[in-house]
Amino acid sequence: MSATSLKVRERLQDLVLSTEQALEIKNKLNHEIERGLGKDTHATSSVKCFITYVQDLPNSKERGKFLALDLGGTNFRVLLITLAEGAHFHMDSKIYAVPKDIMTGPGTGLFDHIADCLADFMKEYDVYKEKLPLGFTFSFPCVQEGLTKARLSTWTKGFNCEGVENNDVVKLLKEAIARRGDVQIDVMAVLNDTTGTLMSCAYKKHNCRVGLIVGTGSNACYVEKLENVQLWDGPTEGVPDQVIINTEWGAFGDNDVLENIRTEYDRTIDRESINPGKQLFEKMISGMYMGELVRLVLVKLIREGLIFGGKSSDMIQEKGRFYTKYVSEIESDKQGEYHSCLQVLEELGLGGVATETDMADVRTVCELVSRRAAHLTSAGVACLLDRMGEKDVTVAVDGSVYRFHPHFHHLMMDKISELIDPSIKFDLMLSEDGSGRGAALVAAVACRDR
Ligand code: BGC
Numbered sequence: 001m002s003a004t005s006l007k008v009r010e011r012l013q014d015l016v017l018s019t020e021q022a023l024e025i026k027n028k029l030n031h032e033i034e035r036g037l038g039k040d041t042h043a044t045s046s047v048k049c050f051i052t053y054v055q056d057l058p059n060s061k062e063r064g065k066f067l068a069l070d071l072g073g074t075n076f077r078v079l080l081i082t083l084a085e086g087a088h089f090h091m092d093s094k095i096y097a098v099p100k101d102i103m104t105g106p107g108t109g110l111f112d113h114i115a116d117c118l119a120d121f122m123k124e125y126d127v128y129k130e131k132l133p134l135g136f137t138f139s140f141p142c143v144q145e146g147l148t149k150a151r152l153s154t155w156t157k158g159f160n161c162e163g164v165e166n167n168d169v170v171k172l173l174k175e176a177i178a179r180r181g182d183v184q185i186d187v188m189a190v191l192n193d194t195t196g197t198l199m200s201c202a203y204k205k206h207n208c209r210v211g212l213i214v215g216t217g218s219n220a221c222y223v224e225k226l227e228n229v230q231l232w233d234g235p236t237e238g239v240p241d242q243v244i245i246n247t248e249w250g251a252f253g254d255n256d257v258l259e260n261i262r263t264e265y266d267r268t269i270d271r272e273s274i275n276p277g278k279q280l281f282e283k284m285i286s287g288m289y290m291g292e293l294v295r296l297v298l299v300k301l302i303r304e305g306l307i308f309g310g311k312s313s314d315m316i317q318e319k320g321r322f323y324t325k326y327v328s329e330i331e332s333d334k335q336g337e338y339h340s341c342l343q344v345l346e347e348l349g350l351g352g353v354a355t356e357t358d359m360a361d362v363r364t365v366c367e368l369v370s371r372r373a374a375h376l377t378s379a380g381v382a383c384l385l386d387r388m389g390e391k392d393v394t395v396a397v398d399g400s401v402y403r404f405h406p407h408f409h410h411l412m413m414d415k416i417s418e419l420i421d422p423s424i425k426f427d428l429m430l431s432e433d434g435s436g437r438g439a440a441l442v443a444a445v446a447c448r449d450r
Pocket of ligand 1: 072073138139140141156157192193194213215216217218219220248250279282
């Protein structure tokens with residue numbers, strides 16, 4: 001850690017998670033997962049553990065053209081993926097913005113927008129006249145009633161479109177496409193980004209058992225023994241003995257079990273969010289909130305005169321103005337150098353007032369917030385690894401925080417090792433574009449098995 005002032009470090013002690021606390025979180029999460037999987041306890045558990053119905057893994061024999069939609073990260077994407085001989089594939093994709101008024105407007109507006117983007121893409125890539133199979137990555141908590149039916153249980157990550165909660169999102173998509181009346185698709189699967197991430201890694205790594213996202217939001221899925229899933233109400237004969245469970249751990253703590261580690265900054269973030277009281281674990285970890293957490297801490301230090309000689313700027317006082325990418329940039333500076341840090345402070349109108357100690361302090365705040373996020377995520381992964389009890393597991397990971405933060409991977413490797421049963425071997429592997437490619441693979445497997 002940087003040569004920061006002692007006073008600042010003392011003031012921020014509550015952002016440090018001890019190993020004992022991490023172990024406690026791991027155990028509490030396990031308890032919530034068990035309650036999530038249990039028939040009678042599911043309703044009151046904060047970790048819902050939804051069944052995914054994605055069961056068969058790709059066997060590299062899948063062929064053909066598949067469309068995929070990816071909604072739920074920073075961007076909305078449409079993809080066209082061609083699977084060919086010998087696990088080769090070709091992928092075209094296009095990013096479309098989802099304007100803020102659509103993110104919080106009526107649900108029909110959102111699905112019409114998705115259908116318009118899809119049609120635009122199909123024209124551009126010359127498949128407008130074809131009826132292609134499609135995988136829909138919809139990265140929000142959903143109760144699945146089969147591979148192509150998913151009822152949204154609650155919006156997260158800044159979305160709040162009326163008329164979608166409790167409804168089947170595949171049906172809403174098909175209705176929007178029918179309203180246009182021109183393009184045709186065959187929805188083969190709806191899945192969460194964690195599942196897509198797990199599947200696209202499992203394609204290559206056969207010991208992959210966990211899919212993790214640390215991006216705009218945070219969540220993990222893992223492979224559970226069917227006998228532990230009381231929620232399962234399908235047949236028990238002739239089905240695989242394992243299922244992929246979408247934990248939806250972002251909501252961990254929504255029933256107060258994390259109150260002893262939440263800080264005043266976490267409470268402010270939550271109070272000022274569009275979904276107060278929800279996704280409390282996610283709000284301590286993911287990219288949607290990380291920059292804002294840092295900003296709140298800095299504002300507090302300024303108010304107490306502990307940084308920048310108590311001087312402020314309009315920009316640092318503005319909600320959302322400290323972007324999460326700044327955390328990665330500042331922590332990418334070499335120890336003792338503050339090139340990126342100064343640039344960020346200049347962008348925030350604080351360049352002129354920052355001394356070297358101030359810059360070290362800013363870096364310390366970033367480190368404390370990102371470390372805590374990495375340690376909380378590690379407690380979650382350690383919980384899943386111990387639960388599964390397999391001796392050698394690959395964890396597939398995706399998301400902007402994991403990808404772009406310079407130390408997140410190492411922080412997690414170290415912390416997980418400290419928290420798990422020492423006889424378990426594990427690895428964290430970046431899963432390239434799970435939510436796009438994974439959706440196409442799940443659709444391809446569904447077509448293969450049809
Ligand atoms: C959603 C999850 C998703 C995660 C990562 C959370 O807000 O509830 O379904 O997997 O974000 O995108």
